[in-house]
Amino acid sequence: MTQLTIEEERFLESNRVPFGAVLDANGLEKPDWRKLIRALEKWVIVGGLPCEKAGHTIRLRSGHCYQCGTSSPVFLLRKLNFTNLYIAGSSSGGFLKLGSSRDFKKNIETLNQHKYAGVDDWQVIIAYEVKGSEKIEFKTQRKIKRFFNPEYVRMGGRDIVCLDTFKCKFSRAKKALTDSLDNQSRLLFSDDSLEQSFESLVEKVLEEQKEREFVYLDTETTGVPAWENKIVEISIIDDEGNVLLDTLVNPEREIPEEATKIHGITNEMVKTYGTIEEFIPKINNLIRGKKLVIYNYDYDTEFFPDKLGQALEICCALRAYQSHMKIVKGSSLSNATNHIGYSWEGKAHRALADTRACRSVWRWLLEQDPEIEHTHSYL
Numbered sequence: 001m002t003q004l005t006i007e008e009e010r011f012l013e014s015n016r017v018p019f020g021a022v023l024d025a026n027g028l029e030k031p032d033w034r035k036l037i038r039a040l041e042k043w044v045i046v047g048g049l050p051c052e053k054a055g056h057t058i059r060l061r062s063g064h065c066y067q068c069g070t071s072s073p074v075f076l077l078r079k080l081n082f083t084n085l086y087i088a089g090s091s092s093g094g095f096l097k098l099g100s101s102r103d104f105k106k107n108i109e110t111l112n113q114h115k116y117a118g119v120d121d122w123q124v125i126i127a128y129e130v131k132g133s134e135k136i137e138f139k140t141q142r143k144i145k146r147f148f149n150p151e152y153v154r155m156g157g158r159d160i161v162c163l164d165t166f167k168c169k170f171s172r173a174k175k176a177l178t179d180s181l182d183n184q185s186r187l188l189f190s191d192d193s194l195e196q197s198f199e200s201l202v203e204k205v206l207e208e209q210k211e212r213e214f215v216y217l218d219t220e221t222t223g224v225p226a227w228e229n230k231i232v233e234i235s236i237i238d239d240e241g242n243v244l245l246d247t248l249v250n251p252e253r254e255i256p257e258e259a260t261k262i263h264g265i266t267n268e269m270v271k272t273y274g275t276i277e278e279f280i281p282k283i284n285n286l287i288r289g290k291k292l293v294i295y296n297y298d299y300d301t302e303f304f305p306d307k308l309g310q311a312l313e314i315c316c317a318l319r320a321y322q323s324h325m326k327i328v329k330g331s332s333l334s335n336a337t338n339h340i341g342y343s344w345e346g347k348a349h350r351a352l353a354d355t356r357a358c359r360s361v362w363r364w365l366l367e368q369d370p371e372i373e374h375t376h377s378y379l
């Protein structure tokens with residue numbers, strides 16, 4: 001399964017390539033992805049073989065390495081600058097998609113034919129004729145980027161990721177699009193009743209997601225302050241307690257003795273692990289659109305470049321606990337677990353054990369006061 005690495009995402013961003021132009025070719029044979037990329041009117045490939053020269057992972061549809069810069073991406077960009085820009089939706093999937101094409105009607109047919117993002121009920125909700133789609137598409141995407149949530153679809157025996165699907169209120173996506181249009185754009189198609197039905201459909205999906213999806217996170221670090229320290233261990237679990245991620249992390253610096261004394265993690269233990277930057281795409285996929293619960297969120301979020309901004313919201317179990325207990329300062333996680341009578345699984349100050357403890361405190365708090373999540377959520 002391909003997820004964009006942080007380098008890939010940065011490269012696409014800096015070249016202003018919309019997600020809609022990208023095809024995940026992971027596991028597809030060349031003739032297959034060639035056919036697909038033409039049918040879907042995309043022009044960039046990820047998930048293929050790395051380039052021989054420098055191991056780059058983004059290719060143009062000609063097969064040339066995009067990052068080596070030997071071919072002219074500007075030329076390609078212009079060539080594939082379409083005249084139709086639209087927002088489509090799938091009722092069965094409960095998600096939306098931004099798309100560009102020479103002909104939006106034909107494009108939708110192709111999406112359904114190929115079961116793009118795993119569904120075959122794509123419908124165009126609104127479409128514009130524009131002078132050049134790339135710029136507007138990218139601008140729109142930027143405004144609603146945090147709602148993008150890749151859907152996976154089985155193709156050629158592999159999971160292919162569709163990067164251009166998202167979940168937010170239709171009205172919000174529409175506003176992002178219309179705010180990005182220029183005076184050379186004109187409305188091609190719109191349907192009020194479709195707009196309304198997708199408005200409430202996606203809203204409902206988001207509401208349901210909101211109700212159930214808590215995930216919990218904890219990190220161990222080399223110390224404070226965050227700007228000169230790094231993460232050495234991270235865990236994420238879901239609301240049922242399933243472990244979604246539990247790994248040591250290479251901080252690429254010495255772990256001070258005082259820190260090792262707290263969590264027991266040594267330089268030797270972390271040296272074969274990836275860096276936090278390498279784990280971030282995975283972390284983002286786990287927290288995207290979820291309600292993330294952290295015991296003392298001020299501390300952990302600072303260690304992430306985007307402050308874990310992909311989460312739908314971040315709930316602070318410490319602040320909620322303090323307010324429930326009417327204490328102004330302090331209260332360690334072990335104080336809280338003592339108070340609620342939680343018996344620890346694993347050693348305190350290791351990420352997984354702390355994440356589990358955080359989950360039990362949070363669930364206890366919700367039992368005392370279901371409103372607590374709203375009064376202690378941030379982002």
Ligand SMILES: [Zn+2]
Pocket residue numbers: 051052053054055056065066067068069
């Ligand atoms: Zn290259």
